[in-house]
Structure formats: C-alpha cells, structure tokens
Amino acid sequence: MGTLRIMIAKPGLDGHDRGARVLARFLRDSGFEVIYTGCHQTPEQIVRAALQEDVDVVGLSCLSGAHRYLFPRVVKLLGEKGAGDIVVIGGGIIPEEDFVFLSDAGIRAVFTPGTPLEDIAAWIRTHVTRNGKESASVE
C-alpha cells in the first residue's frame, strides 16, 4: 500500500552523478517517488535525510573507490538510529571481489555499469515493501 519512496544519494567526494540521475529518472518513470540529494554527501547527512523522508530504500552511488568505507557506514548508522529496516543498495564502479564484503556489511544488492535499469526497478519491486507496515509499532 502506498508508493515506495527511494532516496538516491552520492556519498563522499565523487561528483559524477550522471548514472545516479539516469537511475533517478528511470525510477520516477517506474512509479516510485525518488528523492535525489546530489553529490558530496556524508553518511550522516544521508542517514538523517533517509529518516526524515521515511524512505524504503537508500540507493548509494559511488564511482570513486571509497564504497568499502562509505556504504557500510550508511548501513551502520541506519541501524544505530533504529532504521535497520531501510534497504540499502549500491551501484557504481565496484570490483566484483568487493561484492561479498559489501553483502556481509548489509548492502542488499550491488548494481554495476551495464545493468539494465529495468533490472534495478524489478529488484526493488521484488525485495522491498513499504516500510513500517506495522506502523503502530514504530520505534
């Protein structure tokens, strides 16, 4: 019930957001409400925005190579704020050998260049439900 809300964010010192914008636009056309926060975000800013926006998904884009620090940091901070139910996914220039590391750190999916956009939308539809369905028990 309700439209899924997705935040697309670029953590760290990476100003290359063409991919993030293309994805944001595609998710809009797929019927999601997409909050785009732009480049150069700290994990703390991303997490606070995710809570205030009550998103179901945070999609992190990183092309700078700092994903091994930034992505897990976002998951950890969300957990600390009692928002571990928010699904975190990632994309960008991510070497395959990092996939297991990121998965272990709570990144639910990683999408690298060449992934059809429809695959990302389909993954979200399959794996994400509106958070707080048991909203009476919000923490």
Add this chain to the structure above:
Amino acid sequence: MNHGVGDRVEKILRGDERSASRLIRDIEDDISGTRELIRALWYHAGQARIIGVTGSPGAGKSTAVGGLIGAYIKTGQSIGVLCVDPSSPFSGGALLGDRLRLQQHAGTPGVFIRSFATRGVTGGLSRAVGDAITILDAMGKDIILLESAGAGQQDVNIAHHVHTVLLILVPGMGDAIQVIKAGIMEIADIFIVNKAHRQGASDVIRDLTELPFVSRANDIPWTPLVLSLPDCADRDAFAVAIDGVAAAVDDHYRDMVENGRFGARLRRRAYYELSDAINWLVYGSLMEKLSRTGEIDAMVSRIVERDDDPYSMADTIIREQGRSVSFNVSAGRSAGGCNQNNDDGHQKNNGQRDEEIDGAQ
C-alpha cells in the same frame, strides 16, 4: 489501531523525527487510524510561524528556502521544511529534487526537511501538507517553511496554509500586465525578485512597486514588500539579502499582529483545514463507498443513457446517505480572502452541488 496512539503522539511531542516522518507517510498513504494522531496533535500545535514560498519552476524557491534556513538557524530557532514537487501524471512516480538545494542543512540539529509529491492534487501542494504542518508545529518547530511545487497563475492554495506568502519572481517573464493579473500575484505578502543580476530585473521591481499593489487578501490594507535577491553564486551578497527577506517576514508578522490581521490568517488556515477534513471524511468516504459497491458505475450508466441527470442523482445519494451536506458554502463566505476552492476540483463540484441542494431543501 488505537493501540500505540498515545505512544506515537508522545514521541512526536518530544521531537522524535522518525515518528514524525512515519506519521507524515501514513497520512500521505491514508493508513487507517492515523487521523486519530492528528486530532491529538492539533491541541499541541499553534506556536509555529508558518511561511509559504511559491513561484514558477526554477524561479529559485528551494534556493531561497535554503537561504532562509541558514538565516533562521543563526537566530537559534528550530525549523521544519516541507517541499513539494510534482508527481508524474503518467507513472505516478516523482523526482523530488528540492532537497538538493537544502542538503547543506541536512545534518544541522533542529532542521527537519520532508519532500512531498503532489500525487495528483492540483494547486501545487500535496494533500498531506496541512496535517504535516500540524505535526511539525506540535513537534515544537519555531518556523515552518512550506515550498510549493512550481506554480502557475492560479496556484493559490499555499495561502490557505501559511501566515506569510513569499512569491518568487524572475526577470523576463512578461510585461507589466502580467503583474496586475489575478491569481497568484494577489496572494503575495512579499514579492522577491530573484536572479536580480539578470537583465530586466529592474523592470520587474518597478512594475511591482509603481502600481498600487494593495493586497486584498484580508480586506485590510497591506502593501506587499518588494525585495530582490542577487546571483546566489555570490554567496556573501546572497546571504545578506536573505537576512533582509527574513527581516521582511518579521515585519509582515508584526504588522499582522499590530493591526489585528493575524487572527484573520489563523481563521483562514483553520477554515481550510476544516474544509479539507470535511472533503476527505465526507466526500472522500462517500465516493470510496460508491466505487467499492459499484453503485457509481450504475449511476454513470443511467446518466449516459439520460435516464437520470447528475444533479438529481447526487440529490438522491445525499438523501440516501441521510446527511445534510450543506457544509461548505456559508462558511466559505466568512473565511475571508482566497475563497478559491482547493485541492482537486471535486471540492468545487461539491460547493456547487451544495447550493443546489440547499435550494432544493
């Protein structure tokens, strides 16, 4: 669902951001039982100053809001921001990009920012903004900034929800006649000519200041202030000019209080909150029931075949529902100013229908 209501209210009153954002979401999605919380919160709200920012797409609303957040932070006030962008009429999705201009404040304590999609509502707002204002007010925000989606000439609904309306204009959008047209130009308490470094800015400022521009919004004279904002890339000059905007908002507030106009603004907002609630609970639930039972389809068929007409049909529905729905007309006249019906056009139909009904009874 009553279970947990008091708990959620408590958390919001203590300023818990996640509880507030979740409740806003529940309102947007019309989760059953959530209005119980708004009912409770209403009695804790009423302290915040509510400021609306509107203007055409790309005029600089979000940039101005970002600047105002900075100005109010300096004074130690806590700030809630509600910003609206359009939903796609095709996919139902939305790209909410206002935060892009506000994100420098995303980590600042006391600043709460929430983006909304219009979700099919016309007028530049979301159906949930009225309740969201109540939530942020009850949370203890001193200042609430409401930013509309990019607005056109008749998107005046923002005035229903706020104490002060800032209308952002930019140079090059037309001649002096645009300035005296009805609609959005009439709701401004403060005009802001943004991008004032661009050619034509002085013309707009002249058009706004030379004409006798007395606002009629409350039947009490107030000549809207005209300010300008320079290129936001010149950060220092922009920040100084924004401080001037914040001071102008204070001037307007003081003028309203000193000249007894503030009560009229409070009544205007209360009127539209009530009107929205009635619209939702009476009209909304009635239409939902007629759709669910399939009655509406049968009625449409009768009207198409000209076995019946829309007004008689509506009359029959109201009789069968056993209620008098003469709720919208007389109150509207006394609310003062800005009597344009809001939201989705249904309400306008409602109002007209009420007159018909009153006449028939």
